[in-house]
Amino acid sequence: MREVRIRDTLSGAVQTLDADHEVGIYACGPTVYSRIHIGNARPFVVFSLFARFLRSEGYKTRLVINVTDINDKIYTAAARAGEGSAQFAARMTAAYVEDTDRLGLGRPDAEPKATETVDGIVELIAHLIEGGHAYESGGDVYFRVRSFSGYGKLSNRRPEDMDQGEESGSASLKEERLDFALWKSTKEGEDTSWESPWGAGRPAWHIECSVMAERELGASFAVHGGGSDLVFPHHENEIAQSEAAGRPFAHVWMHNGMVDSAGEKMSKSEGNIFQLSEALDRYGREAVVAYLISGHYRQPLAFGKLPMEEAVARVERLRNFFREHPVGYTAWIEGGVTLSPTADPVSATGGPAGERVAGFLDALADDFNTPRAMAEVFELVSEANRTDIPNAPAAILHMLGLVGLASLAAGDENADAAAERMMLERQDARAAKDFARADEIRDELASMGYEVRDSADGPRLVPKS
């Protein structure tokens, strides 16, 4: 079991995870007001793979990614779609699950929804009111920021410099401008509401996560994650609510950087599509995953046609390796099945391959440095292409499995019979030195989507990528 270190947003320092207790990870999931885009997929991928890595190292791990299905934007979007907001949110939640399923990384251990957590939210709000940290005002409930001295410690700002913004028409209900809503009374046009001691209404965003995290992981847990855009106010407010209520809350705050459009205009005509489902359709799941781990999770990541095509090329290089070095892919099962750590891969493989695996794992243990880890994979691929490295294919499969790319070893499906016949016909033509005919057949195969590769072992049909 390696010591795993993570850069903590709160302290600014690198923190070592406690190996003696379950590593509870809570990552903020999407608000389901539309299909998710490639940027939303980043935390899903990062935290899913981080949890997978921890498990492979022997850490008892529990990953929770919530779904925010109560939100202003949902009311707006549902109205525009001419649909009830509850139905709309349910449909978008299903779409989210479907899209992220296609990433092939399995599901989190729990995916709580705000709508299923309202009872706990009401309890926590009542508790905060009792403790003097919140107050009811005109059917709304607000958090009294001045009552929590630690406010601002995560985002490193002073309350004087902050502005919580104003909920429409609610400004006058607050004691202070920087107070934020915990509960909102039902407004015109809102078709969902819940009963509470303060009347019919709905929970505000920040309190949902405080309650879902605690319900799934307890009052104190190892890692709270999410996009860096959530540091303020969302995560700052979560800390205020939970700690003011006497909960120790998260030990380490782990934030992923944003996916941006790199100055390119984000449009379909430019080819730099945005939605996760579109990226999956166009580039395939392996390329999407490879792209999302191509930079360090904390750094911004530029999205565009070029970075995606590079990911496709990278992934193709790995496929080509396995075409030459087939290995038992079924050793790794992706897509929802918990991976059981096999025998220690380093000692199991040993030698140069083992050293690469060790380097790979060390990189992941060091603030989850996926680009450095992938460099080890490519180093071993090059070495094994050059000379025979014992256990290299298995070692590479093992590493790729940890980042959700084991399927690259699956091999190609059998070409259809007609293509196979044409390939043999081409062989006859080549044997007869009729290269014109051979090339003609190769062109025909190309139009069918196959590339012919001649090797010492004979020709092979490879689907064009």
Added chain:
RNA sequence: GGCGCCUUGGCGGAGUGGCUACGCAGCGGCCUGCAAAGCCGUUUACACCGGUUCGAUUCCGGUAGGCGCCUCCA
């Protein structure tokens, strides 16, 4: 204005006080009937100015430029 981050070779993107990141693309070569795949080689790399140091891309200060958050946002 406040807080934080970034500036690495054609592009993407790690990292380090002195030693090849890695990938993509280009060019030359090997292999091949020709290709593809693979292999070998290759193209002013660390924004600028000072400082610390035997030595800085890597630490400190400043300059320029870019980005994120400060309203909802992964």
